[in-house]
Amino acid sequence: MSSFAKPLIRRKDAPTNDLGLIRADYDGAMSTLCAGCGHDSVTAGLTRAFFELSIAPHKAVKVSGIGCSSKTTAYFLGQSHGINTVHGRMPAVATGAVAANSALSYVGVSGDGDSLSIGLGQFVHAMRRNVNMLYMLENNGVYGLTKGQFSAAADFGASSKKGEINEQPPLDPVSLALSVGATFVARAFSGDKDQLVSLIKAGLKHKGFALIDVISPCVSFNDHKGSTKSYAHAYKYYHPAIHADYVPVGKEITAAYQAGELLPVEMHDGGTLQLRKLQNGYDPRDRARAMAKVFETKDSDETVTGLLYIDETQKDMHALNRMEARPLNEIPYAELNPGADKLEALQKKFR
Amino acid sequence: MSALQSRAALNDFTIKLANVNGTGSSSANGLLMKAIFRMGIPVVGKNIFPSNIQGLPTWYEIRVTEKGYHGRSGDVHLMVAMNAKTYTQDLAELSPGGVLLYDSTWPHPEFMNRSDITVIGVPFARMCNGAFKAARSRILMKNMAYIGSVVALLDLDMKVIHELVREMFAAKPKLIDLNLQALTLGFDHVKEHFDGTLDIKVEARDLTTGKIMIDGNEATALGCVFGGATFGAWYPITPSTSIMDGFTKYCRMFRVDPETQEHKYCIIQAEDELAAAGMVVGASWNGARAFTPTSGAGISLMSEFIGYAYYTEIPMVLFDVQRTGPSTGMPTRTQQCDMQICAYASHGDTCHILLFPSQPQECFEMAAQALDLAERFQTPVFVLSDLDIGMNDWMVDALSWDDSYQPDRGKVLSKTDLEKMDKFHRYLDVDGDYIPYRTLPGTDPKGAYFTRGSGHNKWGSYTEEGQEYKELVDRLRNKWASAADKVPAPVLKASKGSSNYAILSVGSCDGAVIEACDRLEAQGVHLDYMRVRGFPFCQQVEDFIDAHDTVFVIEQNRDAQLLNLLLVETNVAREKLVPILHYSGEPLDYRFVFQALHEALALRKTA
Incomplete structure (x- = not known):
């Protein structure tokens, strides 16, 4: 068995969200990943974000491909529909699902193998279409389920557990996303939960495709000396540039910041995204600057994290297709059938 | 002249127009066919075109058939040779007694070497160069000029032609006069220079009332609209592209x-195509009626998702407009070569539901049926049309729709259903009909489940237990088998006399097979004919084969795919089935079928 039911423990004093649900209501099955796996932290982050945003579990949809990361959709939101698709093809299934019903919250979970090798084409095209979904790319630079082959995200010069050196340049999801016009591009580290949760919340509220590339170390096959995706390496070079806090409609902004430090971005649901610069001169609404920053830090071994780019003004897939707000699956047939008279009339041109 | 070739007769002959593609000939040729149709005489149109945009040989064949047959004749009685590069081939193809019409701007006296034909030269290029200024017009108007000559030769109703020209250029009125002028050029030249009479003649009839001329892809698109499909994902591929063009057009309209x-x-x-299939899976899983049009090469790519949808029980409708394979094959030539791959597409034990339309009207009906069957059986359903059906104009009964139709959305639980339930299990066969219930995301927390392409049991949980796995895949097999009575039933055409011989065929073979049967019948040879329209095969198919000593299985592929499916999926005796195979890529003609049956029967009688 690859998953175990997790017992639901309700404590009397457990905090509830706006729906009266507790954190445990957002749990899924027990994880079967290795102890210490970065992915489990991401799972916990997702659980917390959905809970804190008070999204009803059955109004969320989980989509994934194949690989360790993709297994995790079973480990959170047990009361949501989940679909574990085929390798590298999650974006297509997500695209179809989102098209059929835009009224739900969609989270896709993938890995660097699933997204950057076998699924590179679909990953890129989902960003181009600006499908309204949160896309978690749990990036550990290695194929875990098949025991330690380099992935396309493995850094140049990184060594495998067996000592092999990677001599090919990596595919970087963040610069790739920026180059194809993604409208929400973030990088996070599974070891910084606060940053991760705030990015997940912002990504879920973003109208369009939200990519979070999460450095999520593989304890079994890529946590050794010489790896650039290990915990030690990530902690050493981890570098937050922008902090993003999602503030729902009607909630007050409590944290105090110095003037000029805050960049408020209005979200489609009426909430606000409070972006806090941790570095001078960085504006995540400037794509060229974001791209430059990613390249500069790459050269200096730094892993720049945070919400690196956001554009709330672009049309998402629904708007691009001029679809009505009502989900396709709720339009009654009476509205879809043009009627026998129309069929007869249109056939004049066939005579 | 071979015994099988037939001379042209009143309202019974074939015109073939040889052109260079990209020169605007196909709309002119279509107009010619439509004119004959509007004069009340049934027609068959076949476009034999290259996989190219401009400059290669292309042919358009118009069969005038008062008897209303759907297939090709295999004869050519009037060859309009407008492509110098194919003169030799076109001349050779002309049936004895036939007429060759060609552009005599550049004379070809050697055409006269064939004494059994009539050669008519009209200097189309010279006339058009004299009459029109713009270079493009000179090329385009040549088409209308040869139509004018054909009108004169066949004694067609010029009023009908004029009416069609006006309709065709309603949006560009300036072009109307140019085209009418070109028509007159060709018409007058023939009237002035040629005073013989020909076998080929058209006389108005009243045989096309209530009929339309439509191609299968357009009809499929209409079927998807009327069937209530709301989502379509696709990747452009000949010959299926016009399905999505049509769906887009009618969605914009309605x-x-x-x-x-x-x-x-x-x-x-x-x-x-991988993504197109995935999108259909995602949309269907989430409750939208979804489909994808494709061709064989696309099916190869989609196979991964087809297996996924089969195993996870997600509805999916695929229109495979078959073209010749393998690999890229001949993209603009027709075949029935995807029956086997579609029947079992994807790795592992898989089997699918297939529907086989034979002409556009059935494409329309089967599109809606496929959407119903996919949701009823929660599985991929294929509609296997082909290039001949999909891209050629067919004369069929006008399409009609019953407004009392309600889509069969299958076993989907509502919020109320779920509230009444103790616990929902996705893959449990509650009703004993092998079809479990499904839920849509967002309905109710109780309806949540996890869809996975990995091993799962009837409770919807992951499993690696052999017994649990077997129980589920056995149910899938039973579910598929139970569709045999739900797919469109076979069509039987019994011969007038009793016969130990029979024909079993499929799809676009129909027209040629019916005509061959009629002609054999006229010679006292009786053959019962069954056309299968669905897979899995229903009991009737097996009974039909059992009731005859020999069954000729006529299909358009090299490997006898339909015959093989019959051997695998029924208990019929192998020695009863005799393949008759046509796989040149051109639409089947009755002469081929007639000849093949004739020879096979003669052999059997002498043996």
């Missing part, structure tokens, strides 16, 4: 809110 301009549909041009 599914856009007049006030808000908002769409009640979504069409996505995917990055490849």
